[in-house]
Amino acid sequence: MINANDFFDALSDETRRRLLVLLVGDDELCVCELCYALDLPQPKVSRHLAVMRESGVLSVRREGLWIYYRIHPLLPAWAYRILDQMGQGCAALEIFQGDRKRLKEMPNRPVRCCA
Amino acid sequence: MINANDFFDALSDETRRRLLVLLVGDDELCVCELCYALDLPQPKVSRHLAVMRESGVLSVRREGLWIYYRIHPLLPAWAYRILDQMGQGCAALEIFQGDRKRLKEMPNRPVRCCA
């Protein structure tokens, strides 16, 4: 079970918050979708995802070449609620709106076969 | 109005989270009470309070020699809810319990005359 300090460490970086806001809205996204949405280099995105995976904020599944990240399903209720409210708070910021817009317009998004 | 990035910066340090959790529970506390509760040197506590004051997470009033901090009353609803849930999440951690216990047992707490 994640503890509060690890959880808030995950929230302490803007790149990670951008990733989390997308994942709260979309339930599951692969690395290439996240890179495209944030318009950031893949190693940078992977590094931030790794931080959150290792601290238990995110969980992962593989499907072929693609790795899908989601908010960890065993997060305690208070943590879920914070992520949800974070979405509300960030919705007003242009940068977060751009992320969602790019994701929506991304061409050739990988197709989940057996989610 | 505070923006989400400034708000989450405030939450990114454990000392600041300890201060916030006390303030969420007690509505208004002076610097010496916070120093005593956290058992930390006054300049360290003041510096962290300043970070949160400058970003709009806390507001301040003076009463004689004492300066009372509180959660900023104009915080947006999502931010209040996050602070509230943070209290839930941190309640399980020993260090936060110790803070509240010391505060409760503090001798000679300053008396508010005209809150």
Add this chain to the structure above:
DNA sequence: CAACTATATTCGTCAAAACGAATATAGTCA
């Protein structure tokens, strides 16, 4: 006014963490 108390700030140092570039790994498909 001087002494005192509560709080704030400055400064130099140090450590954590984010970064870009390069490379490694792992799965797929011909």
Add this chain to the structure above:
DNA sequence: TGACTATATTCGTTTTGACGAATATAGTTG
């Protein structure tokens, strides 16, 4: 098998931010 794709990791550097120690400020009280 080798080429290719998606993702992960390593490494050296740089930036950010927390820190302790010292000092400044501001209000109170004699």
